[in-house]
Amino acid sequence: MRSTVRRVSTRRSGARRHPARARRWAAALGVGALVVAGGGGLAGPAQALATASVPVDFPTHCIPPAIAGIPPIDGTTKAEITVDNAAPKVGETVTVTYTVIEAAASNPVDLALPADIMTPTGKVTVGGAQSASVTVTGPKKNDPVPGKGVFPSFSMTGTFTVTAPGQITLSPGDYNIHTSYIMELDTPCTVTDPPAPVSETIIATDEGGQVNERAIRLGAASGPAGGAVSVTGSKFTPGVSVTLAGRAGDRQTADTATVTADGSGGFDGRLTVTDPATTGIVAYEGGSWDPAKGAGPQAYTVTTGGGGVPDGSQQLKTSVRAGTLSMVQDGDTVEMSAVDLGRGGASRGSLRTVTVEDYRGGPAGWSLTGKVTDFQGPGGATIGASALGWTPACTTKAGSPSTCLAGSAGPVGSGGATLASAPNGTVTGGEFTVDARLALTVPAYTAPGAYSGVLTLTLT
Template identity: 75%
Template sequence: MIPVARRPHGSAGRRRRWTAALGALALAVGTASLAAPAHAATAASTPVDFATRCVPPPIAGIPPITGTTTAEITVDKAAAKVGDTVTVTYTVVKPAASNPVDLALPADIMTPTGKVTLGGAQPGSVTVTGPKKNPPVPGKGAFPSFSMTGTFTVTTPGSITLSPGDYNIHTSYIMELDTPCTVITPPAPVSETVVATAQPGANDRAIQLATASGKPGDQVTVTGAKFTPLADVTVVGRAGAAETADKTTVKADANGSFTARLKVEDKATTGIVAYEGAAWSDDKGAGPGAYTVIDDTPLPENSQKLTASVAAGTLSMSQAGDAVAMSAVDFGKGGAATGDLKTVTVKDFRGGPAGWSLTGKVTDFTGPGGKIDAGRLGWTPACTTKQGSPSTCAAGSAGPVGTAGATLASTPNGAVTGGEFTVDAKVSLDVPAFTAPGAYSGVLTLTLT
């Protein structure tokens, strides 16, 4: 099982994002085997040569080998967005090493592993592995070409370069032997580039109030961040979903920040928001920040004023588990591998006018036969609203999920929103008839906004 990953996206304020890796959607198929299909190469990938030092197993009794490796890196998407999972294939076209012993090696005893070096906007590395598959290798004969695959998640917009890294050839015949090969002058030349862009529509605008209360006529300092640089920003009081008479306009600086001093006179004001444009919108606003007007009107003689307050909460989600076991299908027949998404509970205790949307996207399913396209996973969502909730939950449409994603459930904007909701879905993966037997896993990521 893969552990749940849940993280806030952007700054605290009007909108937060949570992601949950709902584990490996695993299924088992048949009992026979097929050759793994090659991953699609992109036009931008380029074979490169680099100097390599390979160390034969001690039993071979020969010194390290210095030679040239020819390799190529390909990806399943050369244009990606932040949050996307990219599948990387490292193909060693011509290894620098060869069979170090006189004994011929039979087929399917080689297991390669390696690293792909990331550079540019997102430095790092990707661990890649290959199947235990090879043609027979004569004694002292050259090792054949082989491919290894792995994945990484795009975290930063910009150009991400991919270069071949160190690799190891493990053989399992009579005894277990390793031939590690290292790049003499790292990093090796760039073979592929992924151009990553930011996810569209993300709203990271945020405001903060210097104080949470004041008497009628007091000024409150409101600071904002991550607004559009040099944009006109309206700072206004709110009573529920309606604006009050307390309003001012400021201009954001070149960094998208601002400081405003809002005079609060309307005793109905319970919160403060800031937005770009002529009117409030979820895409260009931030808040509300809670604010209480302390009524200082003199009381009649021999009377007492009683005041109670309601604190705004947060928008959150949790799930009942992180792994979905799907039904098996038969090799040669294929068909639908089905299962039930683990129940997701959404709690909206913000007390404002904004609704929410829960969306999901899935990676390709990978296994011993290569991959099953993410577009073959479909779902039929269902959503239940807890009695007494101001909002009503609507299930998303039945259909494919894919890497582009789809809506699982949502609630609309309204004068008063909030409540508790449970979200479920029937999931179905359309498995091609002659998919190689074994477990195929993909990761479904849920995002709450």
């Protein structure tokens, strides 16, 4: 959290003051980019009481890697959700398998892609008696894909804990296809009109007893060895120390981190994953993993380069470092217009421009708020904080993933108000310019002299 203060002052007086080259490169290198294969109809709604899984079709929006020089294309995905237990008890863990039968993608180049270079990850939407988003991942395993060939079927698995009795629906969600051939590339595909149709329905029964409602959510379902993944938790014991850890099957890896749950039992942390064998991430209270006092594992796949480098080629590697959320302002004092004794009215000015820079990456948005003190004048005279109002404005720099939203016009006061914000999203970040018109309402017979208050801005 970043805060800054600026002094806002006014004065009373007796007198008035008046890309084509990228496509050729991708083709030459044989980059494993994926594009949408159009066509296909939409499935009708799934039966609400279905107990057997059914394949469903849903519209999908895919974004090929930028280096392919191919624009986003819309198509249709056919997928099916299956479970290992269609009649679980509350508190039990259900394994979910998300199978993409027909991907909305194909190989965009003439060069064939070799076997075992594709790692899929995705989400399954849980609805009905409980709501959740289940992370699923698949193995780095695929048949060779011929040039311009259709992308093969693949499956991804994950788990969730049943927390409520009743009918629970499962729908396919967004998925991503990571390729490790020549370069590490991603092709994210999102459900155009979520949620997708229900593919599987299970019926949970209540056997009583204590249910562990602790839960974690990962910022990504895959990443390179040595990379960090964000972990968000809920329903943990408030104020307790929570261990984040990688899992490789039934053992814990050396990848651990510690966070502290806030007053509501939530936390936001990051775990650096270095073990290529990692298959999941957990969070737990206490000295060692205990499913009764933890959450997870949430499926996670370590992606590494592979597939070999063809003769006459060179593999090029780089990395992008995540930054911070910060703000800078072009000054710390605002000179506002004077008003006349006996007339009063609005003393006006403009907030010194604030530039918000969000270089964190990940899904989190931000909020910029402000609060002001009373304006102190001569001989103990004051103008209350509630007399200051503002009209915010916010501009997003071109190319920023997020969109800046200006706060509402109105009083600032000592309790504070929102100056600007950016919402959470799948990908967030960027640069934003924040301004505001200021107006201090001065009573007609306020004692003459200089008045000043302090406006504090806080970025979270």
